[in-house]
Amino acid sequence: MSAVDRRTFLAVATTWAAAPVWADTDRFALIGQPSQGGWLRGRVPVGTTALRLDGKPVDFATDGAFLIAFDRDAAPVAVLTAVGSVGAVDQRLAIAPRAWPIEHVDAPMHPPGLPDAEFARLRSGELARIGAARAIDSGAQGWRQAMIRPAHGPISGRFGAQRVFRGVAAAYHSGMDIAAPAGSAIVAPADGMVVLAAVTDLFTLEGHLVILDHGLGLNSAMLHARKLDVAEGVMLRQGQTIGEVGMTGRATGPHLHWSLTWRGRRLDPMLFTA
Ligand SMILES: [Zn+2]
Structure with missing residues (x-):
């Protein structure tokens, strides 16, 4: 990520909560660059009744917003699942590895x-x-x-x-x-x-x-x-x-x-x- 990209990313990441309107309500809205030790913030698709990360239940707020985060030694792929009355939506996440000193x-x-x-x-x-x-x-x-x-x-x-x-x-x-x-x-x-x-x-x-x-x-x-x-x-x-x-x-x-x-x-x- 270039310096400019990183600044843009941080600006978006710090103001995401102030932008409650998402274009597509049938999909996950996600902000962040998932990496080992890092995070992803988002909003569940409209109608979601349960959220899971790699099959395990995860909490989300009443406005649909949530935070998930990734361990220092997280595997390279995680799957986020929203379960609603009409079915489930899966989102595959690529978790960037880090080099630890x-x-x-x-x-x-x-x-x-x-x-x-x-x-x-x-x-x-x-x-x-x-x-x-x-x-x-x-x-x-x-x-x-x-x-x-x-x-x-x-x-x-x-x-x-x-x-x-x-x-x-x-x-x-x-x-x-x-x-x-x-x-x-x-x-x-x-x-x-x-x-x-x-x-x-x-x-x-x-x-x-x-x-x-x-x-x-x-x-x-x-x-x-x-x-x-x-x-x-x-x-x-x-x-x-x-x-x-x-x-x-x-x-x-x-x-x-x-x-x-x-x-x-x-x-x-x-x-x-x-
Ligand atoms: Zn210390």
């Missing part, structure tokens, strides 16, 4: 000082809390928005990079790292409800962790905060302050790690911001 990290793979058994015991409880938070559907409408970066600073770690901790290969990097100074503001990247806020407690890896539900299954997680100023259940507007950047949990310096997920798929935050 190798990133070397000068830190141990596990948090120092915690024996493996103790880490495993704590971790199962933490993962249960994260899973329960991500299962909440708050009805927030942030999934319709072009997102903003939740902190100001250079990007110091990209989504999808395979990390090698002092020579030991680990899981790929699940979010975007923003190297903001300690104490600088963390803001909501889009409208959303706070579904998890570790305000007084620390997660072993994430430290003071906050998770927002943006609706239709789209979630943001923000890690390593020095301080969080929000409580669970609070509905936030895009740009509203959440807390302060820090280095709690497993972090070698102050930064904000921002990750996005949609129904278990891990997404590239870079593709959700204009």
Whole structure:
């Protein structure tokens, strides 16, 4: 895609929700360039009663709008199906592959000082809390928005990079790292409800962790905060302050790690911001 094409695409992508008139109501209206870690927004054909992605049910809003997104390791083809009273409409989607970089990290793979058994015991409880938070559907409408970066600073770690901790290969990097100074503001990247806020407690890896539900299954997680100023259940507007950047949990310096997920798929935050 050329620079001009990309600008046009972003302009269309950020204003799509303001254009409710679609030329052909019997077909899917789709906006976006589906790729690994990316998204597609659209509107179902008129009369649609159920939407499926690769055979699995997907939610859509009462106005017919929806968002679907694709995992870092998504297969090259997906099929979107609208089921209505007169039959089904299939839309084949080509998901562009990405080349993921190798990133070397000068830190141990596990948090120092915690024996493996103790880490495993704590971790199962933490993962249960994260899973329960991500299962909440708050009805927030942030999934319709072009997102903003939740902190100001250079990007110091990209989504999808395979990390090698002092020579030991680990899981790929699940979010975007923003190297903001300690104490600088963390803001909501889009409208959303706070579904998890570790305000007084620390997660072993994430430290003071906050998770927002943006609706239709789209979630943001923000890690390593020095301080969080929000409580669970609070509905936030895009740009509203959440807390302060820090280095709690497993972090070698102050930064904000921002990750996005949609129904278990891990997404590239870079593709959700204009
Ligand atoms: Zn990170």
